Amino acid sequence: MTVLLNLLFLMIAATGASVVLIREPRRQVFAIALNGLVLTLLFTALQAPDVALSELAVGTAAVPLLFMIVLSAVRTAEPGQDTQSGEDA
Amino acid sequence: MSPRLRLCVLALAALVLLPCAASAIGALPEFGGRIAAYGAAINAIAPAERHVANMVSAINFDIRGLDTIGEEFMLLAAVTGTVVLLRGSRGEGTTDRAVRLPGRAAPRRSDLVVLACRVAGPLTALFGLYVVLHATVTPGGGFQGGVILSSATLLIYLGDGYAAWRDSIRSHWLDGMEGGGALLFVLCGLAPMLVGGAFLENLLPLGRFRDLFSGGLMLIENLGVAAAVTGGFTQLVLEFMEETREPDQPDDPDGATP
Numbered sequence: 001m002t003v004l005l006n007l008l009f010l011m012i013a014a015t016g017a018s019v020v021l022i023r024e025p026r027r028q029v030f031a032i033a034l035n036g037l038v039l040t041l042l043f044t045a046l047q048a049p050d051v052a053l054s055e056l057a058v059g060t061a062a063v064p065l066l067f068m069i070v071l072s073a074v075r076t077a078e079p080g081q082d083t084q085s086g087e088d089a
Numbered sequence: 090m091s092p093r094l095r096l097c098v099l100a101l102a103a104l105v106l107l108p109c110a111a112s113a114i115g116a117l118p119e120f121g122g123r124i125a126a127y128g129a130a131i132n133a134i135a136p137a138e139r140h141v142a143n144m145v146s147a148i149n150f151d152i153r154g155l156d157t158i159g160e161e162f163m164l165l166a167a168v169t170g171t172v173v174l175l176r177g178s179r180g181e182g183t184t185d186r187a188v189r190l191p192g193r194a195a196p197r198r199s200d201l202v203v204l205a206c207r208v209a210g211p212l213t214a215l216f217g218l219y220v221v222l223h224a225t226v227t228p229g230g231g232f233q234g235g236v237i238l239s240s241a242t243l244l245i246y247l248g249d250g251y252a253a254w255r256d257s258i259r260s261h262w263l264d265g266m267e268g269g270g271a272l273l274f275v276l277c278g279l280a281p282m283l284v285g286g287a288f289l290e291n292l293l294p295l296g297r298f299r300d301l302f303s304g305g306l307m308l309i310e311n312l313g314v315a316a317a318v319t320g321g322f323t324q325l326v327l328e329f330m331e332e333t334r335e336p337d338q339p340d341d342p343d344g345a346t347p
Contacts, residue, residue: 049228050145053220057236062322065243066329073333 001045008042029067036060140295140303141225149230150307154289157310158274161317165271168321175328185259187252188334198248206248213241221315225304231311235318242323251330263324270317277310 015035022028036059043052090098128144135147149157220227221234246254281290293305302308 050143050230050233053229053233054236057233057240061240062236065240065326069326069329069333073329 004045005042008038008045011038012042025067025071029064029071032067033060033064036063136298139291139305139307140298140300141307142299142303143225143227143230145228146224146230146304146307146311150224150304150310151289151291154278154310157314158278158289161271161274161314164317164321165267168267168325171325172328175332179331185255187255188331195250198250203248206244210241210244210248213244214238217241217319221311222301224311225307226299226301231314232318235315236322238315238319239322239326243326255327258323258327260324260327263320263327266316266320267324268317268320270313270315270320273313273316274310277306277313281306 012035015031015038019028019031019035022031036055039059040052040056043049043055131144131148131152135141135144135152139147139151141147141151217234217237217240219234220229220237221231224230224234242254242258245257278289281292282288284292286292289306291304291306293309295305296303
């Protein structure tokens with residue numbers, strides 16, 4: 001159990017740091033989702049299934065999704081490209 | 090404020106606060122230690138007096154139900170605030186039609202993605218309903234189940250596109266679910282007062298321990314939370330999506346729209 005917990009702590013430190021260190025917003029969203037997933041595992045390991053379920057639903061699904069939508073809102077065209085002719089998906 | 094002054098303020102604050110923080114951290118029970126006083130009390134009371142197997146639900150909906158009403162209205166206020174901000178330029182004129190942003194390519198989904206979403210969507214919705222209904226028996230409850238239900242509708246968007254998603258949900262229904270859920274919770278609090286009980290007093294039959302219908306009033310409160318969370322989260326996503334698209338018709342040139 002201690003080994004598992006320490007492993008999870010390391011993973012949380014790694015994914016948390018990656019959220020800060022990754023500078024590209026779209027990749028950052030996936031880093032946040034991954035961090036939420038590891039936190040979910042930690043809460044499960046600490047026998048808090050209720051909190052784990054909340055973290056999974058909010059931290060891994062809802063929040064990254066909102067970020068994705070917002071990013072798609074601010075990036076409708078590449079910089080320097082005309083908004084009307086932009087084909088950026 | 091110059092950077093130097095800022096550093097001085099930070100140093101001053103750290104000088105005062107760091108010893109406090111250190112002593113507080115030092116006094117914490119060690120990691121994994123048992124802080125059993127409250128937990129043991131709940132474990133002793135809840136199954137006997139509320140016939141509920143999920144202690145977290147017993148705390149949320151019964152023992153500290155007033156707290157949950159506060160959280161419910163925090164969610165309502167947050168969603169309302171976000172919607173008001175996002176609807177700024179569109180106003181009340183919502184449309185049930187999916188609006189497209191000109192110039193943005195809509196990538197075709199592969200058949201596999203469509204199939205996966207059509208299979209996973211109903212299953213996710215079913216799981217969400219399960220989590221909502223079993224609030225008093227297994228981990229989960231209205232909040233978790235509500236978020237799962239709302240992400241189940243989003244699988245329609247992922248698989249069949251924005252227009253199909255807008256066809257399957259209605260903005261006004263979501264408003265009704267969000268507000269109605271919070272209202273239902275408050276009514277659950279007020280109803281016992283009609284028959285002389287206290288606010289949120291659990292007067293309904295409590296049912297059998299470990300049964301789906303256990304917990305009495307908690308079940309109804311839980312449904313209220315589920316409706317509010319499902320409506321609120323879906324509405325939030327919908328408003329963000331609409332914000333990324335062009336308004337239905339061009340703004341009035343005379344400035345009639347603010």
